[in-house]
Amino acid sequence: MPLPEGFEIESQPQRQQAQPSGGIPAGFEVEQMPAQARQQEEEPGLMDVQKQLTGSMVEPILTLGSAAVGEVAGGLAGLYELAATRDPDAAEALRQRVSGALAYEPKTAGGQIASQVLTAPSAAPAAAMEKATELSGEAGYRAGGPEVGAVASTFPTIASMVYGGVQGRAMRPRTDPGRQEVGGLPAIRDADAPIDATPTAQGVGVTPPARPSAADLSPQKQEIARNIEQGSTDASVAPYRLDRWQGVAGDPVAKKAINQGFDESVISAVKAATPEDRQKMMRMLAIRQRGHKNARYAMDNRASDVAGDSLMRRVRHVKRTNEGAGKRLDSVAKTLKGQQVNYNGPIGDFLSSLRDMGVTMDDRLRPAFKGSDIEGVEGAERVVKRIIARMRDTKTPDAYDLHRLKRYIDEQVTYGKSADGLGGKTERVLKKLRRDLDSTLDSQFEEYNRVNTQYSDTVNAIDALQDAAGTKVNLYGENADKAIGTVLRRLMSNTQSRVNLIDAIDELETVGRKYGGRFTDDLKAQMLFADELDKRFGPTARTSLAGEVEKGTKRAAELATGQRTVTGAAAEAAAEALAKARGVNDDAAFRSMRELLKQQL
The missing domain is CATH 1.20.1440 (de novo design (two linked rop proteins))
Structure with missing residues (x-):
């Protein structure tokens, strides 16, 4: 299945047609800017020119050097993970996270353009060097264990610096100039217009690499591109994004979140979520972050409350429809x-x-x-x-x-x-x-049947949810959203009532839409996100089953042995040291997820 021209996955708002001036080719669509900003754009000062020229010379060198360091560090971390877990997939995932986290990304338009030009001729050597790194590391591991394997895995990286192959991975354009402003220049919006030159300060332009076609991509990347375009929530697409220059490129923002311990399949679900769902996920994250350091606030506020409120919007709509149908039904019944x-x-x-x-x-x-x-x-x-x-x-x-x-x-x-x-x-x-x-x-009686059907549909939907939630849950109480939010946690559990709850929610949504409800958010996506926050940061409820089981397990081990096991303590210390070395901590995790959500909005 061929990829669409430009790899555009989200429609962009119509923009004002820009007149050819200031070095911007005719036909490009640009974001509207205030008059003062446009004047500055048309007449850039000397400092701006110097900034772009300096960036074009210095930033590629920084990018090259940081990528080399990242590849070496990533190789060492990956081999250590392989030795510890015997899991090649986990080792490769860790290698990618470490190398991605250490990579420097150009900040100026000049630096980005220079990086993009240097990227084009090195894609094939880069792929070859990446395979060589993998084979060299595995051979070293078989010959002498993890230490020898770690050293061996760095040989192709060092060689690639000499021959230039590292540029393919070091200088991937991590910013799409067609989707946001870079270096103070207006964002290019027309993905389908022929690209003859990339605008820079003072109208100076260079010819960018040609856009790849589907045939230019490997079968694996073609599959990744199709899955991303179709909104897949599979874990395999989480670290990638569609890019007009490379077709499929790494997603550094997503990789940061993965590196901080978030599940890759949840990352994919976040990237595929609707704007409304992402707004609600942002609210969940804010609630969870505040409650993370404020136990009193966490007692009254949970991330799942946001999902509970989403469900209550459906309940209230169906209830209003039911009440209106009941009144009309009584009127029709009197004619009988x-x-x-x-x-x-x-x-x-x-x-x-x-x-x-x-x-x-x-x-x-x-x-x-x-x-x-x-x-x-x-x-x-x-x-x-x-x-x-x-x-x-x-x-x-x-x-x-x-x-x-x-x-x-x-x-x-x-x-x-x-x-x-x-x-x-x-x-x-x-x-x-x-x-x-x-x-x-x-x-x-035909008229009775018409009105009665609406009444019966709505009352049955509400009754089904009430049965699934239990008689102790007041669907119309002051804190119904909190109560329902707690009930919704069953969606992520193995409780027997889970299936009944899923059926009740599906029926409520179906009936609500049948009678005029407009719901563009996804309750299951919201609950998945709330559950992931609990998984990453620990259960919000201080006396929750998950929290008590974790504490009880540790305590049972200590009582059984009379002390903390040396192996367990060492493993825990090693894990903490590795996490600290990789910059993994709760504050960074909150920042990475917020950055991912903002990127998707």
């Missing part, structure tokens, strides 16, 4: 007064179901529960008696009477569950009677 309807089927099936439970009727239609399945179950007996009495005391019912009986059953089931402990067979039998009455009215 005096209209006869055949009710023998629903009533006969109800009495038959009671007989199957062992409930008998005397000549005056009074139920007897002796020997029945619900004998002595006072709540169930009371509800059945009420329903039978209502049917017995109503003279030949018309269609309106059946509508009111249906509503009476609703009240009895709702009230019975909370006050009488109604459940089991009795509840199922009463709900079946209600459905049968409903079907009878729907089949004979």
Whole structure:
């Protein structure tokens, strides 16, 4: 599947057509700037020219040197990881993170342009040197262990500095000049316009490398490009981005977040999320960061509350729709007064179901529960008696009477569950009677059916969520978002109620959209992000199951051995030292995720 021209994955706003001036070719779209900024752009001063020229000479050297250091450090870290874990994938991931973190990125337009020009002729040698690094390191490891392997892995990197192959990896353009401002120049927006020159200060231009086609990319990168374009959340696409110069390039911002311990599949989900979801993820991150150092604040505020609020927006919309449909249904039902309807089927099936439970009727239609399945179950007996009495005391019912009986059953089931402990067979039998009455009215009265369908859809969706959440959760309480946010955590667990909760949320969203709800956010993506924050920074709840299990496991080990194990203490110290050397800490993790979210907004 060929890649689209320019590898554009997000549509850009229409921009004002720029007139050819100041060295910017005609046809390019530029961001609108204030008059003063445009005048400065058209008449750059001497200092700006010096800045660009200095950048074009100095920054490529810095980029080259930092890449060489990064490759050596990355190779050493990767071989250490391979020796420790015997996991080649983990070793390669660590190598990429370390080398990416140490790479210097050009800041000026002159430096970026010079880097891009130097990149073009070295892509093939760079790929060859990367493979040589891998093979050399593995050979050294087999010959003499991790120390020899680490040293051997640096040989191709040193050689590549001599032959220039390192430029392919060192000088990848990490900033797309078509997507943001660089060096004080206006952002180029027209990805499809033919690129003859790259504008620089004073109108000086150089011819950039040609844009790659799909055929220029390896099969692996073609697959990565397709997955990114399609919004894949697979972990394999997390460290990459689409780039107009290289087709597929490394994503340094994403790599920083991965290096700080965030799961790659979550990084991919963040990059593929909608703008609304990313805004909510930013709120979650802010809540979590503040609560990370403020235990009192964390008691009242959780990242999952944001997802709970998203679900409550759906609940409130469906509830409003249900209330409106209920009022219209009552109005339509009043037109059914005096209209006869055949009710023998629903009533006969109800009495038959009671007989199957062992409930008998005397000549005056009074139920007897002796020997029945619900004998002595006072709540169930009371509800059945009420329903039978209502049917017995109503003279030949018309269609309106059946509508009111249906509503009476609703009240009895709702009230019975909370006050009488109604459940089991009795509840199922009463709900079946209600459905049968409903079907009878729907089949004979078209307008009633239309309004009643809306009412039934909405009430069933709310009931399903209430059942999944549990009767103790008040969907309409003052802190409903917090309660629902806690319930939503089941989505990430193995609890048996997880499937019921997923089904209830899906039904609520479907019904909400059916009746005019516009929801552009993704509840599951939000909960995944909230769960990842807990995974990276530890559970917010001080007495959570996860936190208690972790503390209990450590304590059990200490009690069993009488002391902390030397091996465990050494491993923990080594892990802390490695994390410190790599700059991995909570503050840096918060910064890296905020940078990633800002980049996607």
